[in-house]
Amino acid sequence: MRFFLLLFVCFALLAAPGARALTLGKYPALRAFTAEMTDQHGFTLKQMQRTFRCARIRPEIVEAMERPKEQLPWYVYSKIFLTEDNVRRGVQFWKKHAAAISRAHDLYGVDPEIIVAIIGVETRYGRQTGSYPILDALTTLMLKYPPRADFFRQELAEYLLLTREIKVDPCRVKGSYAGAMGLPQFIPSSFRRFAVDFDGNDKRDILTSPDDAIGSVANYLEQNGWEAGAPIIDDARLEGTLYFWIEKLGQKPALTVRRLARYGIFPHRLDNAEQRAALVSFEGEYGPFYRLGFNNFYAITRYNHNKRYALAVYELGKMIRQRMEKHPS
Missing domain, CATH: 1.10.530.10 (Lysozyme)
Structure with missing residues (x-):
């Protein structure tokens, strides 16, 4: 009786929606990734097997990627x-x-x-x-999110290198559905590149x-x-219709304030006419509004x-x- 009860529980878990256990044999991309980490970065096969035994594929992570709040007006x-x-x-x-x-x-x-x-x-x-295991998030996005699979494959490699460097269990760190972590939500490559020890304890612990x-x-x-x-942003006063073409140049400051004036784009205040700025539009409740974004806004x-x-x-x-x-x- 206990055997049949255990069998029933196993089938129920396999059929349940949400997170699914990971098997290396099912994913050629994961096998190739494992080989790369062992060949190029000195991980052992045993270490990689142990790591991915605790990883899960989480469909809700892909769903979250497809509806980011940054797309809201x-x-x-x-x-x-x-x-x-x-x-x-x-x-x-x-x-x-x-x-x-x-x-x-x-x-x-x-x-x-x-x-x-x-x-x-x-x-x-x-x-x-964040409440998602970083390992789950990055593995899921590498395997199940084709638009950015290469990016998240690299971030997964960065994550495993990071956890080895800072000596933490890769199965235990939690963060966002996109693999960002800590108070400032750095992705693994940013953690490795930009995190600093600012409290003087010889650890970079964001x-x-x-x-x-x-x-x-x-x-x-x-x-x-x-x-x-340097300034960050300023209100923009628009005249005429030529500003439409400047907006298409994007968020990186490309033209000086002096040149923008030729297209009917004027800052609220004029501190330095040679400063570069970009024209950036936003969705107001009753129509668009515009700002001049300077280099620090772009940063x-x-x-x-x-x-x-x-x-x-x-x-x-x-x-x-x-x-x-x-x-x-």
């Missing part, structure tokens, strides 16, 4: 992040970690409110770092150390072109390539700074 997307709770907690985070934030500003030149806002948008200051997360965010932006003291989009994300970071940071100035103690 701005007037909806902004309401997720520009909240009183996010501002209040941002002020608390800034005050609690003021020394590390000030040091990061001095060292990397990144505005304090931008550092705080990125951690707020990413994880609500560490409260929502998973649990707010100081390391603060320093790492600032280092990431500085390494991706942030310019200390924020290197963290997350979506323009709505970058504007949310900027606007949240501005709200936090205003609150800090109003209630400094």
Whole structure:
């Protein structure tokens, strides 16, 4: 009787929707990946087998990839992040970690409110770092998400190298459905390249150390072109219709403010006519609105390539700074 009960439970688990156990023999791509990791990076076959025994294919991860919140119109997307709770907690985070934030500003030149806002948008200051095993997320996306399979294959390799370097079990780390982790939600390659030891304990720990997360965010932006003291964004005043062609140039600043004026595009304030800017549109509730994005706005989009994300970071940071100035103690 116990045999038949056990058999029934096994069949029920196999038939259940959601996560499915992984078998190397079923996926040629996984076998090739395993061979690469053993041949090129010194992993043993036993290590790889043990690692993938704990991995699962999760269909809900693919579903989440196909409906990212960054595709929402701005007037909806902004309401997720520009909240009183996010501002209040941002002020608390800034005050609690003021020394590390000030040091990061001095060292990397990144505005304090931008550092705080990125951690707020990413994880609500560490409260929502993700519940998916990173191994599951990256393996699922490598095998089941063809549009970006090559990218996630590389990130899976980076992840295994990372966990070996920082001496953690690859089966135990959790994060987002896209494989990002820690307070600043770095993908594995960004963790390996940009994470810094900012609390002086000889570990790069963005998973649990707010100081390391603060320093790492600032280092990431500085390494991706942030310019200390330079503007981020400005309102744009439009005349005529030629601006339509400039918008098509994309988010990377390509033309100087002086040249943009020839197309009927004018900043709210004119600090430096030779500064390069991009014309960026957003979806207002009653129609589009436009901003001039300077180099530092573009640097924020290197963290997350979506323009709505970058504007949310900027606007949240501005709200936090205003609150800090109003209630400094």
